[in-house]
Amino acid sequence: MLVHICCAVDSHYFLEKIKEEYPDEKLVGYFYDPNIHPYSEYRLRYLDVEYSCKKLNIPLLEGAYNLEEWLKKVKGMEHLPEKGDRCTVCYDDRLENSVIKAKELGCDKFTTTLLISPKKSQEKLAIIGDNLTKKYGVDFIFKDYRSGNGGEIQGLRVKENSLYRQNYCGCLFGLTAQRENQKKIMDEMFNPISNQILPESIEQRLELYKKRNRFEDEKKEYKIIKQKFLNYRLMSGKVIVNKEVIPSYVFAYSVINNKGFTNGKVELEKDEIFYFNRDEIKFITLKTFNNFAKTNYKSTKELIYKPLDFCEEVKLRYEILKNPYDLSALIVVDEVIDSKYEIFINSVTYEDIKEEIV
Ligand code: SF4
Known part of the structure; x- marks a missing residue:
């Protein structure tokens, strides 16, 4: 079964559950997310997914960062709210690329960790998945691991494993609306010409999570804390x-x-x-x-x-x-x-x- 992965926060618990429910299934993780901007944030989320899959002993593949194609697909929908039509196109793009990859690898099933994300529409994902099953002959596995106390356990896993908890969905357009609402500067989207690593920039977070990986590899004790x-x-x-x-x-x-x-x-x-x-x-x-x-x-x-x-x-x-x-x-x-x-x-x-x- 190919599991499309959007981020480690959503994938860690989801993959644990899939492993439990399908003990005989050979799982393969697939990170295909050209919706993530900027590229440094994309690298950071990939690094985290890589770390989580390593812990769960699940092989991981990285898809192409088709940013231009993704931007063309959502053209004209930039200002639509989250969960609107832009997001439907975004799910569509990620799931279709994933089912094509599944077919290429000879998998007979595919699913997505987007299903556990609280801000994603499970109904829309189910419709897209079923349509892709009809088109490509690969079964879409719908799983609702967020209902009941799923969200709570997912949060616990994030803490226990010191995963990177991003604070926006992924794209430039969702982030723009979010920061405007919060009346907060969108500091994720710019870099100094000096390339100096600025406090609380994506580059700084990337350094921090690389350090976490090193500490894990060396089995050193550590904790990630927050500072105002x-x-x-x-x-x-x-x-x-x-x-x-x-x-x-x-x-x-x-x-x-x-x-x-x-x-x-x-x-x-x-x-x-x-x-x-x-x-x-x-x-x-x-x-x-x-x-x-x-x-x-x-x-x-x-x-x-x-x-x-x-x-x-x-x-x-x-x-x-x-x-x-x-x-x-x-x-x-x-x-x-x-x-x-x-x-x-x-x-x-x-x-x-x-x-x-x-
Ligand atoms: S808000 Fe999230 S789901 Fe919607 S288009 Fe942007 S990245 Fe995709």
């Missing part, structure tokens, strides 16, 4: 001097004002920190940065593309400004000159929760 913290994202930053944009590096947790723009001059220099006459902005030169950080950057541009690790940067900020809860803008430039500066910083700070491994 002040998160930060820099959307854009620019410094203009004499009508020219100069290379500048904006430190994490730099905030200026609601307009995201200010202009003025440097009015004081003390201990290698240059104080601006507006909006509490401070400049340091690259030389000062290198002295504090014990680094050897040749230019500010190099720093932009190859910055320090995020935590190192925050520690350095504290070392320079001597204030752990300071949010003033701290900007690194090659040199500070006596001229008019125009500064654009578009950034957000927000309360957030992140996972840590202890």
